[in-house]
Amino acid sequence: MQETLGLSNVPHFIIGGAVHISINNQVGYTTPGERSRSSMYCTDIAKMCGMPVIHVNGDHPEAVVRATQIAVSYQRKFRRDVFIDLVCWRRWGHNELDNPRFTNPSMYSIIDARRSVPDIYADTLVTEGVLTEEEIKKSSEDHVAFLTEQYKLVDSYIPKNVNKHVKKSHIDARLRKLTEGENLDWAAAEALAMASLLNQGYNVRISGQDVGRGTFSQRHCMLVDQTNDEIYIPLNHIREDQTGYLEVVNSILSEEAVLGFEYGVSVESPNTLCIWEAQFGDFYNGAQIMIDTFVSCGEAKWLTQSGLTMVLPHGYDGAGPEHSSCHIERFLQNCDSSETSPDGDDVNWGIVCPTTPAQYFHLLRKQVRL
Template sequence: NIDVFIDLLSYRKYGHNEGDEPRFTQPELYDIIAKHKNPRDIYAEKLIGEGVITRQAFEERVEAFQQQLDEAYEVSLSTSQLNLQPFFAEKYKDIRFPEAADFETPAETRIPKELFLQLAERITTLPREMKFFNKTVRLFAQRAAMISEDSYDWAMGELMAYASLAWEKHAVRLSGQDSERGTFSHRHAEIITEDGKDKYFPLKNLGGEQAAVRVYNSPLNEYGILGFEYGYSLAHPEGLTIWEAQFGDFYNVGQVVVDQYIAAAQEKWGIKSGLVMLLPHGYEGQGADHSSGRIERFLTLCANLNLQVVNCTTPANFFHVLRRQLHRDIRVPLIVFTPKSLLRHPECTSSLAEFTEGAFREVIGETAISNPSKVKRLLLCSGKIYYELEAARREAGNDALSIIRIEQLYPFPAKQLHELTAQYPADVERVWVQEEPLNMGAAAFVKQQLGDCHLRLIGRPASGVTAEGLTAQHKINQAAIIQQAIDIATH
């Protein structure tokens, strides 16, 4: 094989568009173009000159083609109605557009206890005939211990969602930068043998006639890969298609795909997609490029049930929201702000019952307050800051504080939230607490949704960047947020 280079000089005969006047800026060039013959005539003269075709034959072909166009035009005039075939009509015949009620009634996402334990054993067992790195063996032993201890971490919750969907014959596809191992070494969807010559995929060895599970490490090209995965999701509505950013911050290179397609396609063209975006998000002192998936940007795009935006705090809730994507007869893009520090947080675990008896919870209420009538301040939050607030309250022994987690930011769970807040005194102080600067995050959105002019907002001061560049300053600001939230005397 040899390489071929084509040096092609092209031009626009009528400028940028037919309504443009190119001579305003390029008069000399367009004087030449105006006198230049069109490509058809140039090619015809060449063929006639070489004796390949006669002039008469050329003119007859031109006339025949013109007649073909005229006949097609006449036929179009007699057509009373143009019937366009809907996009992927056959694939989406049983999938409808979302309604508000879809987000007020839990989807059936639990799985039988026996199946859960069976799949959990399969994905935590390594084949004896393959030799793995000692740390890998230890990791899988720890995962296997979660079964007997009835305490499953984030990675197990995620992997069990994929395993259960594949068992139900739903294909799973996940791609992203370092998604096989996981950016934070938590997933390990593929395991490499000690000599580096072989790989083992637990999710592909569930037994039975499972659907395909494909996990890919993608190039560092958010725009290209996100666009591809969005298109893939359109063609596979019965499968779970996921794109994961290495850090949530990095999705901004694919912002145009979000704006033009993911958020807008339903209203623009009536096109449905069940694409899932996983955006690692959370403030741990890693600076402005490794802290925020830009919750606020997605919330400004939310309208008419075009997106789902969630910020889960438990493995079971993550499990259920992933399964919910395929266990309803609607398809709406799902934006998940996934944690980093919670991946190994000792309190961020779920029990077997939460997977086999529960459902996705849009709002998670208080578990530690026995007498809601004595609560003076109600803290509303979303994401991993909950664990910091809970730890600070526990240390302070403050029973006058209550904490509610909003796990689904959009569609906003107004009904579910009202059911939880109704138990508190009418004059309870309501406070929204977030890690992000107050001109970012969900603060403005939540305040608008609640229509509550008395909602107090606590977060980092407004800023042009998402986070501080110094770890020491991060710790100071983070501590100040937590202190303001739990100190009822602070006004």
Template sequence: MYQVVNERRSDPDEFKRLLADRNIIPEAELEREVEKYWKELDEHLKLAETYEPTESVFRGAWWGFTAPTDSITTWNTGTDIALLKFVGRKSVSAPEGPYKIHPHLEKTYVRNRLERITKGKQLDWATAEALAFGSLIYQGYGVRLCGQDVGRGTFSQRHAMMVDPDSAEIYVPLNHLDSKQSGFLEVCNSPLSEEAVLAFEYGFSVGSPHTLCIWEAQFGDFFNGAQVIIDTFVCNGESKWLIQSGIVLLLPHGMDGAGPEHSSCRIERWLQMTDSSETKVDGDDINFVIANPTTPAQYFHLLRRQMLRPYRKPLIVASPKTILRLPTATSSLNEMASGTSFQPVLDDPVAVASEVERLVFCSGKHYYALAALRAELGDTKTALVRVEELSPFPIGQLQEIVNKYNRARTFIWSQEEHRNGGPWNFVNIRFQNLLGLPLKYIGRKELATPATGIAQIHSAEAKEILNATFSS
């Protein structure tokens, strides 16, 4: 076989022979054309040695954008309270006429939101999200929300699109803020095809930098269906090709007894894929942002920051499940007003620094379980500090916290995830190298799966973690 292949003429030579044999083009003329073509290729190859390419980024739709720097910047992502109230009311409005809102939504969703918007307090997660979407749309940005059942929300919390129960007519309230609005909300309920959907949304974010493109997984665990797109484009598209993307991935995360396939967005994997440094302070030029926000206001600021900064970075959010409606996990309009911004670290709102002997760092919804037990114990010697943004690692804010609680002698990282998961391995080395602070680990032991599938074991583990945090 090899001999046959070696003796066979190349396709160009065979084609040249056929042309000559059929008297279509004389062989001498063909030789001249081939020589002419090779000469042209050689000339261009020589030019490549001195060629200076023109900058291709920040043109067209990207005009006016910049590259981020190695410093950390803070952005005023709050907005006028009057605008927030206007958007809040509009977010649950319905068209005049025969259109009908489902009675259950009218009672449990529309009325509650209007009441809380009027008071300006106890705003839940979905309300803060609607305020972020609506305020951006009012400013002329587009918002695109894609994923499985995103219109309603996996946990029936969002209802960005309403459906008349009689006529099945769909109505998107935020697309009717003003008759002259230029920004709109696109709600795309997609099939369970994570790779294809995320690939499209990533491309959309690259082609339309003035649109907030969001892909929400039904559960955070499901992102692995799109791992090829994440590894090839989301995590390092800018590093390889200078192509920025502001895509947002919402990955519902939390150890709440739902079993190994519905508990974890594998924060540890995302942290491993960042180019965050273990030995120096991170800057805005990190390859992507990883956040685990614990309040609606923090989520509001994260979404608005994606559009208001003059550059784009992918944002990975370990989004909530059980705290979507938790009474203690609410925010006020004042926390979203002009002059406010996202806080990478949230200090303890009740601890008295002079009394604190134990400093506990945590991230995500685990904070609320810790705070509830601390209140039950009447513990005044423990401060609970939330790391809301894991990458870029907020070393400056953490240093301020450590300096504030200068009487603390015990330093703990408490997490609900297993030891080989969650943020532990990422934060531990950075606390040691950058803060000179050794942390004691409190959390679940190593496990091959993200979570146990046995309810009794889950409950026992959760109780053990909470008790150990306050007894160490």
């Protein structure tokens, strides 16, 4: 946040202001609010850039609406940043296993005695004669019924308007190849590897620029409805009792930040096939720091294993001088493989140039099954 604010008024980085909302729930996991910072307010960081801060009590919905309207009006008129400090509270803990009463008993003795904000506001509307109790009850029941109905529709949803070219050249062609069992290409081998892992209960996450369709329109692991832009991921509907799912992450135009994030995901989720794909092989150049600092040597430094898979399309057959090489020699230089004896299982990473789709299929599965 501080780095972002530091850019807010710098030439070539000004965006015309933004509305920042701080969900100030008074507790930082196990840390009381007064010990989580060096300032009185959590929004005092805005003072370094002279940005106005609107403090509002989250127990009063109408005041929150009014504060938001003021903030938006200010940002629109003056094209500058503005903060809303939403002073509120969190009834439950940081996660399902957390009980904040362990470390914040005084505050939670007050919270436990409080009714919910919707209930308090409903009573206010009844007292002021805006609504009756029956109308409030019906409104709540109608909304719950609507949410329940929409939730049920998810299971039966199918996209009906697939792009005609995708249907002909990709869907129909792949179904024909699978039926005949011949001429399976790289993308089909990849899809089969993912599907088999998902079927076994593993999760798969693929991240990178335009990975949904694939840079070369070869993947199409997500289909987009041509009438309403809704997305459908076929591999997430293999069977009714499916427990493993594919996450398709069309990333921002950044290599360093995205690869660093994916490395963290691979460490945190060892049962997930975590793939980062460079749009072209040489695009990994922007992420070289992450590769040198974390990916190639993280286990030696911190005894932390990573199952990250980096896919670098193209060797020396890219599209012109800007996309001509993924510099495989750099990866070889970072490998601790022995040059004089067979390698064991303790090599820091594997550098592979598969020559057939079948090899790619087995490599992806091996990465998780190891």
